[in-house]
Amino acid sequence: MRRPIILKLIAILFLVSLSLSSCLVRRRVVTRQGKKDTRPLLSATKADLVNRIQSSFDQVHSFTAMLDMTPALGSVYKGEITEFPSVSGHVLFRKPEEIRILGLDPVIHSKAFDMVSMGEEFRLLLPSKNRFIEGRNDTPPVSKNKIENLRPAAFLQAMLIYPPDHTEMAILEDDTDEEHALYILLILKKDKDQLWLHRSIYFNRLTLEIVQQKIFDEGSLTVSDTRYSGWSSNDGVSFPATIDINRPQDGYGVVMKLVNMKMNAEVTEDKFVLTRPEGTQLQVLGEAGSNPPVK
Numbered sequence: 034m035r036r037p038i039i040l041k042l043i044a045i046l047f048l049v050s051l052s053l054s055s056c057l058v059r060r061r062v063v064t065r066q067g068k069k070d071t072r073p074l075l076s077a078t079k080a081d082l083v084n085r086i087q088s089s090f091d092q093v094h095s096f097t098a099m100l101d102m103t104p105a106l107g108s109v110y111k112g113e114i115t116e117f118p119s120v121s122g123h124v125l126f127r128k129p130e131e132i133r134i135l136g137l138d139p140v141i142h143s144k145a146f147d148m149v150s151m152g153e154e155f156r157l158l159l160p161s162k163n164r165f166i167e168g169r170n171d172t173p174p175v176s177k178n179k180i181e182n183l184r185p186a187a188f189l190q191a192m193l194i195y196p197p198d199h200t201e202m203a204i205l206e207d208d209t210d211e212e213h214a215l216y217i218l219l220i221l222k223k224d225k226d227q228l229w230l231h232r233s234i235y236f237n238r239l240t241l242e243i244v245q246q247k248i249f250d251e252g253s254l255t256v257s258d259t260r261y262s263g264w265s266s267n268d269g270v271s272f273p274a275t276i277d278i279n280r281p282q283d284g285y286g287v288v289m290k291l292v293n294m295k296m297n298a299e300v301t302e303d304k305f306v307l308t309r310p311e312g313t314q315l316q317v318l319g320e321a322g323s324n325p326p327v328k
Contacts, residue, residue, distance in 0.1 A: 200224070
């Protein structure tokens with residue numbers, strides 16, 4: 034007779050303990066990007082993400098675009114960034130590496146700058162300075178006037194995300210917690226039997242869209258930090274509506290907001306010809322590793 038009573042007491046105590054413990058359970062809602070987001074996370078392998086980059090890159094052959102560009106000087110390295118009024122911009126691109134960028138003065142709507150890159154070489158016209166600069170894209174920026182350090186290839190590296198090439202190795206990192214959910218594709222470059230981190234490409238795990246790309250030098254310092262948002266279809270090709278470029282070593286940045294784009298439109302070779310206007314001062318960079326004075 035006593036055994037059933039003991040079993041009943043144990044059962045009652047068990048139920049009571051469950052009810053008490055349920056009062057102590059605390060559920061936390063996972064918030065990402067500053068808001069509650071109940072969408073399921075998407076999964077992808079390293080190969081999947083590399084293929085996404087390759088597919089997107091292969092779809093772009095040329096484009097013309099109208100942009101609003103907000104330039105800024107300074108960097109996080111120096112602890113201060115100063116933004117300037119927006120300028121209207123036109124960008125022309127044609128594979129493999131031809132790009133031309135024209136900025137218009139916001140007040141008088143004349144040329145603020147005009148620059149073109151033809152692979153390894155670039156040209157830059159600054160009408161307000163009456164200056165024409167030409168040289169190699171890899172020439173280090175040395176001017177105290179940061180606008181003279183503009184390189185069209187820097188814009189191309191940010192606007193067009195390149196897939197890993199045969200000299201690079203990709204590693205996938207899952208960076209997911211309560212505040213954000215990212216895949217990071219780390220791209221290592223092999224140079225003279227040495228591996229170093231060349232790029233890191235961040236994918237939002239809610240959409241698998243690219244939200245950031247960082248480019249590093251061989252000393253692991255950030256060369257370029259670009260953020261992407263507002264991806265949408267342009268003539269059947271996905272492209273971000275906002276591109277936020279920061280070049281901390283060069284001391285400048287620019288936010289580019291897409292106004293209009295024609296993807297894979299015909300862009301002829303003559304559009305990438307930038308001739309030095311008569312009477313402008315010529316500065317040639319990269320001659321025997323020097324920075325010659327203005328001629």
